[in-house]
Every structure is written in C-alpha cells, then in structure tokens.
Amino acid sequence: MESILHITTLHYLVLGAALFLLGVIGVLTRRNVVIVLMSIELILNAVNLNLVAFSRMWGGLHGQVFSIFVITDAAAEAAVGLGILIAFFRNKETVNIDEVNLLKW
Amino acid sequence: MAPVATPFFFYLFAAIMLMGGIAVITRKNPVHSALALIVALLAQASLYLMLYAPFVAGVQIILYAGGIMVLFLFVIMLVSIDRSIKERQFNRQWVVGMIAATALGGLFVAVYTKGKDIFPEHALSVAEGDNTQKIATMLYGQYMFTFEIASLLLLVAIIGAVVMAKKRI
Numbered sequence: 001m002e003s004i005l006h007i008t009t010l011h012y013l014v015l016g017a018a019l020f021l022l023g024v025i026g027v028l029t030r031r032n033v034v035i036v037l038m039s040i041e042l043i044l045n046a047v048n049l050n051l052v053a054f055s056r057m058w059g060g061l062h063g064q065v066f067s068i069f070v071i072t073d074a075a076a077e078a079a080v081g082l083g084i085l086i087a088f089f090r091n092k093e094t095v096n097i098d099e100v101n102l103l104k105w
Numbered sequence: 106m107a108p109v110a111t112p113f114f115f116y117l118f119a120a121i122m123l124m125g126g127i128a129v130i131t132r133k134n135p136v137h138s139a140l141a142l143i144v145a146l147l148a149q150a151s152l153y154l155m156l157y158a159p160f161v162a163g164v165q166i167i168l169y170a171g172g173i174m175v176l177f178l179f180v181i182m183l184v185s186i187d188r189s190i191k192e193r194q195f196n197r198q199w200v201v202g203m204i205a206a207t208a209l210g211g212l213f214v215a216v217y218t219k220g221k222d223i224f225p226e227h228a229l230s231v232a233e234g235d236n237t238q239k240i241a242t243m244l245y246g247q248y249m250f251t252f253e254i255a256s257l258l259l260l261v262a263i264i265g266a267v268v269m270a271k272k273r274i
Binding site for chain 2 (some may be wrong): 004005006007008009010011012013014015017018019020021022023024025026028029030031032034035037038039041042045048049052053055056057061062064065067068069071072073074075076077078079080082083084085086087089090094095096097098
C-alpha cells in the first residue's frame with residue numbers, strides 16, 4: 001500500500017515503459033504510415049518522461065534540457081517523415097506501409 | 106499519513122495518458138488517432154508539472170500539441186484516407202510484432218523488479234521558482250554548442266521536408 005501511494009521515480013519509469021511499449025506495438029503492427037509516425041512520437045514521449053523523472057530524482061535540470069532537445073528532434077523527424085509520406089502517397093496512391101516493398105527480396 | 110492528492114493526480118493523468126496511447130494505436134481513422142495523441146500529450150504535460158518541470162510542460166503543449174499535431178492533421182488532410190480506412194488495419198507480421206513487443210515488456214518487467222532498489226526513495230528538493238531562467242542559462246551557456254547543432258538540424262529538416270514534398274525541384 002505504501003509503495004502504491006508514495007509516488008517515486010520508479011512509478012514514472014514504469015509509466016514511461018508502458019508508453020514505450022504502446023509505441024513499439026503501434027510501429028510493429030499497424031499498416032497506416034501516419035499512425036506509425038504517431039507511434040514513434042509516443043516512443044519519444046516515453047523517453048522524455050523518463051528524462052524529466054530522472055531530472056527530478058537528481059535535483060538538476062540536465063534531464064529537462066535534454067528533453068527539450070528530444071522535442072526538437074521529434075519536430076524535425078515529424079517534418080521529414082511527413083514529407084516522405086507525401087512523396088510516397090504521390091507515387092503510390094496509398095498510405096499502407098507494407099506496400100513499400102521495392103527493396104524486399 | 107501519506108498525502109493523497111499527489112497519488113490521485115498521478116494515477117489520473119497516467120490513466121488518461123495510457124488510454125490516449127491505446128486509442129492512438131487502435132483507432133481506424135488517423136484523425137481520431139491524432140486527437141487521442143493530443144489528449145495523451147496534454148496528460149503528459151500535466152505529469153511534467155507534477156515533476157516540477159513547468160518549462161518542459163509549456164514546450165510540450167505549445168510545440169507538440171500545438172505544432173507537430175497540427176502538421177500531422179494537415180498531412181492527414183492532404184493524403185486520402187478513405188481507402189485505407191476500409192482496408193485491413195494490421196499488417197501480416199503482427200503476430201511476430203506482438204511477440205517481439207511482449208519480449209520487450211518482459212525485459213522491462215525484469216529490469217524494474219530486479220533494479221528497483223537503486224532508485225532513491227525520496228526525490229531531492231529542487232528550487233521551483235526560476236525553472237525557466239535556469240534552463241535558459243544552461244541552454245545558452247553549458248549547452249551552447251548542442252543548441253546550435255539543434256538549430257542546424259531544424260534547418261536541414263525544413264529543407265529536407267520541402268525537397269521531399271515538392272513535385273519538381
């Protein structure tokens with residue numbers, strides 16, 4: 001009971017792990033490439049939650065600064081990924097990721 | 106007697122965030138997924154506030170929920186989703202994918218049950234007042250080079266996105 005009611009760093013880490021798993025499941029099982037990109041955002045957010053929780057645990061701000069860099073990275077990744085998605089849709093008229101199989105042997 | 110408000114809000118926001126995440130990966134319509142992702146991001150911003158990180162919470166709301174998700178919704182508008190809604194939503198390798206995800210979940214459970222004692226019980230106390238000022242001092246002092254690299258990365262991303270999405274250059 002005490003470990004449930006007393007919120008520690010571990011609670012945030014377990015929550016981050018759960019969110020990470022949801023993102024991994026989305027990336028591995030969905031066909032729609034837009035939802036795959038959103039699942040990657042979920043993964044990055046899980047990492048961010050861990051970083052901010054560690055920052056709270058050590059009392060410094062390095063984790064928060066790092067999480068801002070991760071958010072910058074996510075913005076760049078979303079912009080390039082959606083650009084690729086538009087090019088892909090123009091060529092193939094589909095958003096299903098398993099129809100991109102030119103490199104498949 | 107432990108305080109009640111902190112665990113209550115932690116579990117409330119955690120539940121909202123996880124339900125938003127589940128909705129993201131299960132909805133058929135990408136627009137619904139995007140809206141669920143916005144809900145999850147806002148709940149996560151609340152968790153940042155509970156971790157005494159108001160600046161990161163603000164950045165999360167402004168940049169993620171306000172910027173990146175608008176980009177997502179615009180692109181969903183540009184590509185036609187009518188056909189993919191009617192089709193199969195999960196790819197053929199979904200069994201293998203679920204097995205891999207279960208293995209990763211087992212790894213997480215093993216790590217966090219074996220290693221839970223290395224985390225200190227009580228978080229260190231941090232100054233709450235000047236969070237934004239301290240982060241700005243670190244960004245423009247200690248992390249100056251990284252900050253410039255990040256701006257270069259954003260420039261490359263802008264040019265790359267335009268080149269990708271343009272019909273002919």
